[in-house]
Amino acid sequence: MKYSDFHFVDTNFLRSIQLIDMYGFIAYHQDILRSSAGTRCRKIVSIRQFWKYLKTKANIIDNNIAEELETPKIPKKVVRYMTLEECVRLLIEASNSYTRDYCILTIFLNCALRLYELAKLNMEQVESDIMTVIGKGNKERKIYLTPAVKQSINKWMKIRRSIDVDTNALFISRNNRRLTTRSIQNVVKKHIVAVGINPDGLSTHKLRHTSATLMYKYGHVDIRYRKFSVMKV
Numbered sequence: 001m002k003y004s005d006f007h008f009v010d011t012n013f014l015r016s017i018q019l020i021d022m023y024g025f026i027a028y029h030q031d032i033l034r035s036s037a038g039t040r041c042r043k044i045v046s047i048r049q050f051w052k053y054l055k056t057k058a059n060i061i062d063n064n065i066a067e068e069l070e071t072p073k074i075p076k077k078v079v080r081y082m083t084l085e086e087c088v089r090l091l092i093e094a095s096n097s098y099t100r101d102y103c104i105l106t107i108f109l110n111c112a113l114r115l116y117e118l119a120k121l122n123m124e125q126v127e128s129d130i131m132t133v134i135g136k137g138n139k140e141r142k143i144y145l146t147p148a149v150k151q152s153i154n155k156w157m158k159i160r161r162s163i164d165v166d167t168n169a170l171f172i173s174r175n176n177r178r179l180t181t182r183s184i185q186n187v188v189k190k191h192i193v194a195v196g197i198n199p200d201g202l203s204t205h206k207l208r209h210t211s212a213t214l215m216y217k218y219g220h221v222d223i224r225y226r227k228f229s230v231m232k233v
Contacts, residue, residue, distance in 0.1 A: 011060055019065045022047060026069075037072040044069050081210040086197055093195040100171060101187050103156040107131075108188070108204060110149045112211035115204040119181045121170040123160065126153055 026044065029035040035043075051066035082090070087109050094102040107113060117133050125132040129150070131143045145153070160170065169178035179187075185204055192199045 014054060015061055017065075019068055022066065022069055030072075037074045041071045041074060044071050081206060081213045082197070082202070084214055086195075087210065087214070089195050090191055090197070094191045097191070097194075099152075099156050099159055101191060103152040104171060104184065104187060105191065105207075106149055106152040108207040109211050109214075110146050111143050112208045112215075113143075114208060115181050115184060118171070118204075119179060119184055122168045123157075123170050124168065126157075126170065 025047075026040055029040055029043065048064075048066045048069060051061070051064045054060045055062070055064045091102065091105055091109070094105050104118065107118060111131065113133060114135065117135055120134060121131075129145055131145055131149075133141050133143055135141055160172070163172065163176060165172060165176040167176075167178050171179045171184070173179050173183060188204050188207065189199050189202075192202055
């Protein structure tokens with residue numbers, strides 16, 4: 001329907017629409033447009049809300065036939081995360097490479113930071129036991145550092161302070177510039193591949209999910225090189 005055709009949409013037209021027309025519309029999106037189940041569900045919700053408005057607010061229709069619209073089943077996504085043993089293997093591999101990379105991975109796996117939060121970290125945001133993070137909505141939150149994180153940060157700080165650059169970024173590239181989010185993603189993928197873990201479906205966000213999942217399963221996990229401790233809380 002073109003914009004110029006909307007003058008045909010009047011009260012009589014709305015009242016003439018039947019449930020089979022609605023199902024036909026959804027079938028068109030499924031068979032012709034190849035819309036996903038999630039997309040079709042959103043369209044059905046929109047139709048239901050519009051027809052609810054026509055009945056309860058506009059008083060244009062007497063019967064809300066859209067209530068009978070059934071939504072398609074949305075297949076459950078298998079959310080992938082790394083096991084505790086895979087995390088330790090990853091850190092062991094990174095510890096043999098670059099102190100910066102090991103620190104990045106240790107923070108991801110223990111602190112559940114978002115990618116952009118880690119990329120924006122400055123040196124002054126890290127104290128002895130606390131890391132100050134600027135998250136969504138520019139909101140500030142404090143994260144208490146585990147022994148593994150403190151150890152990895154201290155090692156990296158000794159190197160970072162010896163580098164004279166014009167940025168106070170905590171993590172910098174070999175060109176002495178703040179690491180971009182893309183560069184951090186590449187660092188993570190490089191070590192995941194190097195340790196022999198299938199990188200499909202794994203990302204910096206999945207490391208955040210991994211951290212949250214392990215905390216849920218074990219109470220509190222201090223993931224470190226060579227060994228890890230599990231402390232129930």
